[in-house]
Amino acid sequence: MATTSARLQAGSRPGGRSARVRAAVHRAVQELLTDEGAEPLTIPVVAARAGVHATTVYRRWGSVGDLLADVTTSRFSGDIVVPDTGSLRGDLERYACDLAKDLSDPDTLALVRATIGTGGEQGAAACRGERQQQLEAMLDRERARGNEPPSLERTTDAVLAPLYYRAVFTDQPLTPEWARTLISTLLPA
Amino acid sequence: MATTSARLQAGSRPGGRSARVRAAVHRAVQELLTDEGAEPLTIPVVAARAGVHATTVYRRWGSVGDLLADVTTSRFSGDIVVPDTGSLRGDLERYACDLAKDLSDPDTLALVRATIGTGGEQGAAACRGERQQQLEAMLDRERARGNEPPSLERTTDAVLAPLYYRAVFTDQPLTPEWARTLISTLLPA
Numbered sequence: 001m002a003t004t005s006a007r008l009q010a011g012s013r014p015g016g017r018s019a020r021v022r023a024a025v026h027r028a029v030q031e032l033l034t035d036e037g038a039e040p041l042t043i044p045v046v047a048a049r050a051g052v053h054a055t056t057v058y059r060r061w062g063s064v065g066d067l068l069a070d071v072t073t074s075r076f077s078g079d080i081v082v083p084d085t086g087s088l089r090g091d092l093e094r095y096a097c098d099l100a101k102d103l104s105d106p107d108t109l110a111l112v113r114a115t116i117g118t119g120g121e122q123g124a125a126a127c128r129g130e131r132q133q134q135l136e137a138m139l140d141r142e143r144a145r146g147n148e149p150p151s152l153e154r155t156t157d158a159v160l161a162p163l164y165y166r167a168v169f170t171d172q173p174l175t176p177e178w179a180r181t182l183i184s185t186l187l188p189a
Numbered sequence: 190m191a192t193t194s195a196r197l198q199a200g201s202r203p204g205g206r207s208a209r210v211r212a213a214v215h216r217a218v219q220e221l222l223t224d225e226g227a228e229p230l231t232i233p234v235v236a237a238r239a240g241v242h243a244t245t246v247y248r249r250w251g252s253v254g255d256l257l258a259d260v261t262t263s264r265f266s267g268d269i270v271v272p273d274t275g276s277l278r279g280d281l282e283r284y285a286c287d288l289a290k291d292l293s294d295p296d297t298l299a300l301v302r303a304t305i306g307t308g309g310e311q312g313a314a315a316c317r318g319e320r321q322q323q324l325e326a327m328l329d330r331e332r333a334r335g336n337e338p339p340s341l342e343r344t345t346d347a348v349l350a351p352l353y354y355r356a357v358f359t360d361q362p363l364t365p366e367w368a369r370t371l372i373s374t375l376l377p378a
Contacts, residue, residue, distance in 0.1 A: 117306010165350035
């Protein structure tokens with residue numbers, strides 16, 4: 001893997017120095033998290049890997065927790081397009097399978113775990129990302145079809161929770177077959 | 190709060206030096222995790238707080254991940270007695286309310302988040318603790334009563350997953366009322 005510092009120093013592309021610093025720092029975080037046996041993630045370690053001054057990172061992100069939350073938010077931004085298959089069952093099945101795939105990615109999982117590890121609601125919110133809004137969009141569409149879908153709370157407990165729990169707290173695979181059983185339990189035929 | 194080093198140095202109680210070191214290090218981890226704005230948890234920081242040599246901690250636990258997994262395992266050991274109310278519904282309701290209370294404790298939650306944050310299956314296993322076996326014991330008892338309970342996988346998805354997800358990934362309270370709805374969804378009347 002090319003070092004991010006080399007990429008940063010080459011930086012004559014458009015986008016501005018600020019955007020290049022952000023990209024280099026985000027890449028450095030992800031690389032350090034997936035390195036076997038890397039030292040604990042600290043601002044100086046990230047800065048060194050990214051080829052920027054630690055003060056630059058402190059000024060922009062303040063703490064490792066803020067930085068990880070930003071990387072996670074960026075990682076989850078637009079990762080899943082809310083499906084529109086014509087039925088709530090179809091939408092939720094597609095969504096659950098997409099999220100299962102997303103959370104099965106070792107880089108994503110390492111990032112989610114590290115972000116949770118810095119504690120606090122900010123990291124938790126970054127890990128939830130837009131999930132509630134995405135579920136609500138599918139439930140709203142079902143209401144617009146004249147049907148009464150399960151509540152957002154019930155859908156969160158039945159779909160989001162098992163996907164995150166299995167990814168983060170177990171070593172079991174998030175197969176599409178299993179993800180679909182979550183929907184058939186929520187919406188019995 | 191009394192410093193753990195004072196407690197360790199006082200150590201003339203029975204149990205042996207090894208047990209006292211373990212207790213002091215475990216306490217130091219929990220104190221550091223609940224300190225506002227504490228520095229990142231490292232072996233030297235834990236050792237200093239516990240009043241022991243860092244080499245002692247390295248020799249015994251190897252890494253922060255190993256240490257956190259040990260503290261979490263110890264924290265969850267015997268925390269919940271598997272209820273025996275005479276019915277699966279009663280057992281699971283009591284269990285879900287107990288686990289909700291357990292996971293709502295800020296010290297426990299800080300420990301679970303930090304342990305997940307060190308990554309890997311060892312920390313995840315420590316956070317799961319004996320939950321699968323506890324559920325299985327209640328399901329087995331229902332089978333012994335001649336009934337066919339839900340599968341362990343279904344019970345995990347319906348009960349454990351929402352409790353852990355809500356505690357770790359959201360800022361919503363784990364109320365007993367909500368915990369009981371998980372059981373009424375799993376076991377419709």
